[in-house]
Amino acid sequence: QKEVEQDPGPLSVPEGAIVSLNCTYSNSAFQYFMWYRQYSRKGPELLMYTYSSGNKEDGRFTAQVDKSSKYISLFIRDSQPSDSATYLCAMSVGANAGKSTFGDGTTLTVKP
Amino acid sequence: GAVVSQHPSWVICKSGTSVKIECRSLDFQATTMFWYRQFPKQSLMLMATSNEGSKATYEQGVEKDKFLINHASLTLSTLTVTSAHPEDSSFYICSGGPLSYEQYFGPGTRLTVT
Numbered sequence: 001q002k003e004v005e006q007d008p009g010p011l012s013v014p015e016g017a018i019v020s021l022n023c024t025y026s027n028s029a030f031q032y033f034m035w036y037r038q039y040s041r042k043g044p045e046l047l048m049y050t051y052s053s054g055n056k057e058d059g060r061f062t063a064q065v066d067k068s069s070k071y072i073s074l075f076i077r078d079s080q081p082s083d084s085a086t087y088l089c090a091m092s093v094g095a096n097a098g099k100s101t102f103g104d105g106t107t108l109t110v111k112p
Numbered sequence: 113g114a115v116v117s118q119h120p121s122w123v124i125c126k127s128g129t130s131v132k133i134e135c136r137s138l139d140f141q142a143t144t145m146f147w148y149r150q151f152p153k154q155s156l157m158l159m160a161t162s163n164e165g166s167k168a169t170y171e172q173g174v175e176k177d178k179f180l181i182n183h184a185s186l187t188l189s190t191l192t193v194t195s196a197h198p199e200d201s202s203f204y205i206c207s208g209g210p211l212s213y214e215q216y217f218g219p220g221t222r223l224t225v226t
């Protein structure tokens with residue numbers, strides 16, 4: 001069993017929809033939780049990071065962490081075609097995000 | 113956010129040759145950088161941690177004699193794939209950041225070994 005499991009998708013939604021992307025994990029020592037967006041043949045781009053449980057909002061993006069359930073989510077409001085990409089969740093035990101464990105990614109397509 | 117560049121973006125080489133990939137931090141100094149590889153439709157796998165002025169630390173199962181890492185300055189880390197074989201064909205990505213909990217990735221290097 002992988003330490004981090006991510007909903008595989010692919011996910012296709014109409015423009016303007018609310019998107020929910022999810023990951024579960026097994027290692028209770030994870031403290032830092034990140035979401036990255038990766039366009040095809042490009043490196044990942046950091047969207048948000050969260051420490052421990054709780055919610056964090058940045059524009060159209062909201063990250064949620066529920067450590068009791070070992071479950072994290074990324075919500076995208078008013079989705080746009082430019083949001084079409086692969087989204088990766090990542091987690092680390094310490095503050096060193098370079099040693100994160102990544103999910104396999106969920107590919108999202110937002111149709112105009 | 114911070115900017116990390118990689119060069120080349122795509123390289124094709126013949127089996128048995130060596131390839132060097134450069135990773136540069138453009139607007140911050142990085143005492144530590146990370147190297148990953150990513151196969152199609154799969155996640156990033158950490159290969160090694162590049163440490164400025166000292167030896168790299170490799171993840172379990174990564175051959176350090178095959179994947180040579182040199183972190184010669186605070187803005188440059190290089191990964192050399194020695195005696196490359198077709199199974200080394202992959203997408204190689206580096207990362208670094210001004211803060212340990214904020215990692216910025218390079219655009220990646222696609223290596224094809226024929």
